[in-house]
Amino acid sequence: MIDFFISYTSADEAWAEWIAWVLEAAGFSVTVQKWDFRPGSNFVLEVQRAAAGCKRTIAVLSPDYLRSAYGAPEWAAAFASDPEGLKRKLVPVRVAECKPEGLLKSTVYIDLVDFDEDEAQHVLLEGVVERRAKPSSKPDFPGKKSARRAPAFPGPSGTAALG
DSSP states (O other), X not given: OEEEEEEOOGGGHHXXXXXXXXXXXXXXXXXXXXXXXXXXXXXXHHHHXXXXXXXXXXXXXXXXXXXXXXXXHHHHHHHHHOTTOSSOOEEEEEOXXXXXXXGGGGSOOEEOTTOXXXXXXXXXXXXXXXXXXXXXXXXXXXXXXXXXXXXXXXXXXXXOOOO
C-alpha cells in the first residue's frame, strides 16, 4: 500500500511535485498524478485506485484547490474513511493563503506558507510523521524572567561619561 496520494489542482502542480519529491527522498511512497497517471489511462479510475490504495491523502490547499471540481471529492474520500481523524487519513498541506470551509475547516493542516525551502521541508516532514511533536530540547520558561538584571550605569541618567 502506498503511503500518500497527493491531491492537487493543476495550478499547484509544482507544489505537488515538490511535496512528492521531499516525501520520497525521506523514504515514503507516493502517488502523484503527473508522475503516475500515464497517457491512455482513465483519470477518474486512476484517482479512485490512488485514493483507495493509499494509507493517507495529502490535499494541497490553495484557493485554486478549494474551487476545483475534483479537489473536494478527493479529500472527501479520505475524510469519509476517517471522519474523526484518528488515522490521519487526510493531511491537508496549505501552500497559499486560503481559508478551508465546511468539513475541511476542522482538519488541522500543515502550513508551508511563507517558509523558505529548508523550513518548509522540515515542517512537512515533521507534520507527516505519526509520532508526537514534542521538541527535542526544553522550551524556554514562559513566566517571570530571572531577577538578575544588568548593573545600572553608574553615571547620571542620559549623559555620557567623559574621560
